[in-house]
Amino acid sequence: MALADIRHDVVLTLARTHDAQHDARAALDHGEDAEKVVAAGELDFLARQDALLKRRLVEIDRLTAEHRTTFAWFRQEWFSLMLHMERWIAHG
Helix, strand or coil, X not given: CCHHHHHHHHHHHHHHHHHHHHHHHHHHHHCCHHHHHHHHHHHHHHHHHHHHHHHHHXXXXXXXXXXXXXXXXXXHHHHXXXXXXXXXXXXX
């Protein structure tokens, strides 16, 4: 996958994360007790995902200026795997 495509996917995922954070905050502010508990857990997960995606954008921007190496490819694949695994663990 091209680095530009990966960056595009990360930006889209970051936008979806921000939308989900907005929805979770609304549920935390105005929901029932059970909804607030779920929303608090979701906000915690989304905050970690947001930080991870922002770090990934910085890394992609840095890699754009660097020479393409096998190690860089491995890091990209590892990041994708870990993102999907965390999503799978968090959402069962």
